[in-house]
Amino acid sequence: xxxxxxxxxxxxxxxxxxxxxxxxxxxxxxxxxxxxxxxxxxxxxxxxxxxxxxxxxxxxxxxxxxxxxxxxxxxxxxxxxxxxxxxxxxxxxxxxxxxxxxxxxxxxxxxxxxxxxxxxxxxxxxxxxxxxxxxxxxxxxxxxxxxxxxxxxxxxxxxxxxxxxxxxxxxxxxxxxxxxxxxxxxxxxxxxxxxxxxxxxxxxxxxxxxxxxxxxxxxxxxxxxxxxxxxxxxxxxxxxxxxxxxxxxxxxxxxxxxxxxxxxxxxxxxxxxxxxxxxxxxxxxxxxxxxxxxxxxxxxxxx
Numbered sequence: 249x250x251x252x253x254x255x256x257x258x259x260x261x262x263x264x265x266x267x268x269x270x271x272x273x274x275x276x277x278x279x280x281x282x283x284x285x286x287x288x289x290x291x292x293x294x295x296x297x298x299x300x301x302x303x304x305x306x307x308x309x310x311x312x313x314x315x316x317x318x319x320x321x322x323x324x325x326x327x328x329x330x331x332x333x334x335x336x337x338x339x340x341x342x343x344x345x346x347x348x349x350x351x352x353x354x355x356x357x358x359x360x361x362x363x364x365x366x367x368x369x370x371x372x373x374x375x376x377x378x379x380x381x382x383x384x385x386x387x388x389x390x391x392x393x394x395x396x397x398x399x400x401x402x403x404x405x406x407x408x409x410x411x412x413x414x415x416x417x418x419x420x421x422x423x424x425x426x427x428x429x430x431x432x433x434x435x436x437x438x439x440x441x442x443x444x445x446x447x448x449x450x451x452x453x454x455x456x457x458x459x460x461x462x463x464x465x466x467x468x469x470x471x472x473x474x475x476x477x478x479x480x481x482x483x484x485x486x487x488x489x490x491x492x493x494x495x496x497x498x499x500x501x502x503x504x505x506x507x508x509x510x511x512x513x514x515x516x517x518x519x520x521x522x523x524x525x526x527x528x529x530x531x532x533x534x535x536x537x538x539x540x541x542x543x544x545x546x547x548x549x550x551x
Contacts, residue, residue: 254320255424255457257283257306257338262315264301264481275301277481278315283425283474285320288451288458290468290489292504293478299461302478303429306459307340319424336366339418343430345410349402355413356398359384362420387416391446408439412446419450425457432467444471465508469493477501 264276276298283289291299304310305325306317317325324335342348349358363380385395391412402410411431418426428447432440448471451458462468468475469489476486477500485498496502 255285255455256318256320257425257457257459258316258318258321259302259306260316260318262302262305262317263313264298264305264310265313275481276305279478279481279483281476281483281486283457283459285424285457286455287473288448288460288471290460290462290472290475291478292462292465292468292475294504295463296480297478298481299478300429301481303340303427303459303461306425306427307338308335336421337423338425338427339421339423340427340429341411341414341418341431344434345407345414346402348414349410349417351402353401354398355388355393355400355402355405356381356384358402358413359387359398359417359420362417366421383420387419388413390419390450391416406439407435408443411435411443415446415450419454423456425459426451427459427461429461430463433462433464440467447471465493465504477504 259279259281262276262279262281263274266273266275279298279302281289281302291302293299301310305312308325312325315325316323319334319338322334324338327334353361360380363383367380384398388395388397393409393412393416397405397409397413402413405413414431431447432443435443444467447458450456460468460472472489474487475489475492477484477492477498479500485492485496485501492501493505496505
């Protein structure tokens with residue numbers, strides 16, 4: 249793909265089920281979604297709609313039941329051998345920065361560990377501990393942290409600082425795609441803006457493709473180029489932020505927007521587990537799809 253943007257992420261008929269037989273729960277149902285290279289797509293929906301299940305499938309933490317996950321046209325969900333290394337070019341930053349960092353490792357050791365994993369995919373001549381330590385300092389500077397913080401433990405940092413470290417660790421892998429899963433929801437309001445501004449700045453500087461998961465439409469409007477709306481595991485509407493948020497076509501999207509009393513107020517406060525919510529999913533004939541803003545009603549047989 250020389251001369252073309254890299255980092256296009258595609259989901260084709262992605263389905264994620266938990267359990268087996270009659271007790272099986274479907275969290276994601278036949279989702280088709282494309283995140284264009286170099287753009288930020290916001291994945292929105294109430295808690296339990298399947299957002300995190302999609303994210304975990306993309307990075308390999310959850311095995312898709314059916315469907316494909318393509319990175320620049322290569323199926324990384326079923327990749328083997330050299331192709332399997334492409335999975336490392338999709339990195340994820342989690343909601344809780346403290347639980348995602350090893351409390352026994354210094355910040356520098358955490359980032360160096362990620363650099364070492366990336367080095368194993370490179371020729372031996374590019375491996376150097378001195379070089380890794382220099383890269384640690386550079387990565388900390390990229391996320392607006394003092395390189396001297398490399399000797400600190402996570403417990404000595406604020407929530408915002410820990411999330412910056414999580415970003416630095418993700419960038420250590422030189423990813424094509426970054427998944428940001430509710431990355432500011434556990435932070436104080438006073439630092440949420442600075443972390444979001446950092447993310448958008450890094451995305452533009454590095455040309456990253458970002459799947460931005462959130463339940464806050466005000467944040468999505470600020471950060472994203474495109475948006476896709478999930479309802480009970482199904483994709484019901486997608487398009488540019490302006491198209492979807494200013495002229496929503498699906499009743500569910502309209503309801504989401506109507507539920508926001510003012511800009512910046514969180515949509516959903518009740519945490520619901522993906523698995524439990526999916527059990528209440530509607531039958532396939534009860535949802536219509538509005539994909540890529542074609543405004544063509546998807547036939548009941550297709551969904």
